[in-house]
Amino acid sequence: MFSFLVRRILATIPVMVVVALFVFSLLFVAPGDPAAVIAGDQATPEQVERIRQSLGLDRPFLVQFSDWAWRLLHADLGRSIFTNLPVTTMIAQRIEPTLSLMTITLLFSIIVAVPVGVLAAWKAGTWIDRLVMGFAVLGFSVPVFVVGYLLAYFIALELEWLPVQGYTPIARGLWPWLENLILPAIALGFAYIALIARITRAAMLEVLQQDYIRTARAKGLAQTPVLFIHALKNASIPIVTVIGIGVALLIGGAVVTESVFAIPGLGRLTVDAILRRDYPVIQGIVLLFSFVYVLVNLAVDLIYTLIDPRIRY
Amino acid sequence: MNPPPADAVSAAAPALPDLWPPVKVRRGFTGFLRRHPTVAIGGALLLVMVFIAVFAPYLGTVDPTTLATSRRTRPPSAAAWFGTDMLGRDIYSRVLYGARVSLTVGFSVAILASLTGLLIGLVSGMVRWADGFIMRVMDGLMSIPSILLAIALMALTRGSIGNVILAITIAEIPRVSRLVRSVVLSLREQPYVDAAIAAGTRTPLIILRHILPNTVAPMTVQATYICASAMIIEAILSFIGAGVPPIIPSWGNIMADGRALWQAKPFIVFFPAVFLSLTVLAVNLLGDGLRDALDPRLAKAP
Secondary structure: OHHHHHHHHHHHHHHHHHHHHHHHHHHHHOOOOOOHHHOOOOOHHHHHHHHHHOOOOOOOOHHHHHHHHHHOOOOOOOOOOOOOOOOHHHHHHHHHHHHHHHHEEEEEEHHHHHHHHHHHOOOOOOHHHHHHHHHHHHHOOOOOOHHHHHHHHHHHHOOOOOOOOOOOHHHOOOHHHHHHHHHHHHHHHHHHHHHHHHHHHHHHHHHOOOOHHHHHHHHOOOOHHHHHHHHHHHHHHHHHHHHHHHHHHHHHHHHHHHHOOOOOOHHHHHHHHHHOHHHHHHHHHHHHHHHHHHHHHHHHHHHHHHHHHOOOO | OOOOOOOHHHHHHOOOOOOOOOOOOOOOOHHHHHOHHHHHHHHHHHHHHHHHHHOOHOOOOOOOOOOOOOOOOOOOOOOOOOEEEOOOOEHHHHHHHHHHHHHHHHHHHHHHHHHHHHHHHHHHHOOOHHHHHHHHHHHHHOOOHHHHHHHHHHHHHOHHHHHEEEEHOOOHHHHHHHHHHHHHHHOOOOHHHHHHHOOOHHHHHHHHHHHHHHHHHHHHHHHHHHHHHHHHHHHHHHHHHOOOOOOOOOOOOOOHHHHHOOOOOHHHHHHHHHHHHHHHHHHHHHHHHHHHHHHEEEEEEE
């Protein structure tokens, strides 16, 4: 078990290296002159040259990359072109709202989607199943900002049940914090719930046809333990996998959700950085999120071995 | 008693019941659509959108970039069906022209990502020594959430439809190449491919005759999902200001224009949102229907 852990953790290193190398080389493969694009149309040649120097674009690729990678290993993501603050400081200031939003969405989505998927598989072919599957297609099709605006307009603006926009730090109390995150979490979780529910249904349909389920029913077990203990446990590998893969949806969606609900998190930071063409900030955020995504999927692989002792690498 | 003659026995035996009552399967295109209503619904909806995009100038629209400062943010009326935006531009015209951007991006990304992914997947599946390297690169690319990858690319280039297509294509390639690779790897184990190799068929011919035809079905389905995802990513990029230039009416741009005013004038955001959702829904329905139609094993599942 221990050697597996070590090998699995070591296996993430090449992936992270490829991510870092790719995000870094974007500056070089991008068509046109990135320094000129970042400086904007009104920039003087001197300004362009200063940006070229601050990005290190005036030195050979390998020198720059090794320099950049060395600083990256010391958790130094460089400085923002616009504010001249270290990127790590800017990220640290904005991370709490994003982390809160994503955690709430993750928990909420799993709690809703898994039972709904189980229900759809149990009632396969009935109107309940069709309703769930119809909702799933809708969940994939309605973009996150559309759901966000609909919720904000009807629930917050018309019905006034919840605050329309903004964020309250958790330090100011649990309910004020949660109150601001409910609508964004539903909007962000919409596609994610659809994804998890659909996979849960498919996995459950397959497991429910197996002999041991018939045995469990034949010996008189009630429906609920059969579904949630016997069947769900064996259907959980694809479900856990898709929960991990779907985190990419949450990360991408968070950028937009934060814009719709005016949450001052990493998504807002990204959007502001795009408008100012502040590439070091964008680079830092992309790297951070990609590493988080790799770690989430590492965790998923480790959870496999807890769910199913037969899985050994 | 004499046994009855042989022919009498067969004459007396009752006719066997038809275990499988003959099912009339309608052949041809209409039959296919009847058996797969989701394909029909999704396809029809998508055709409507294509029609709108192609014939946008003839559907009672005005120039979508005409400014009219005297009629700003008018609510929907008989004169301006979907109202006007902050600069007095006609939202109905902008939304109809916006279909062009969305569909162009969606279709282009689907085609480009499929072809590039097919090539990379074929190389990865057929050339053993290149496989490990290519797949590590694809793993790395897939670890960057596609919207973020597109954002990073767009931050470095000037906003244009071509660059948006390029950025989303790069983000979508790994998924296609992985799919193609897995198909190729499973086909390599098939006896008929072994037989072709044993018969001395050259590799290019094996690829052309035995491998490529089998990638068409899964790739078609994948391409529809990529098209849907590309349209959503384009709208998101434009919405946050990293997509097509603001002068071009795209659904994301129209929503970005309406963002500041959405509480007071929700119609500016509402109409492009509806069109975007309907188009993505159409493509997704088409994809789901094609998946069931092209993979009979899935269709049998209840």
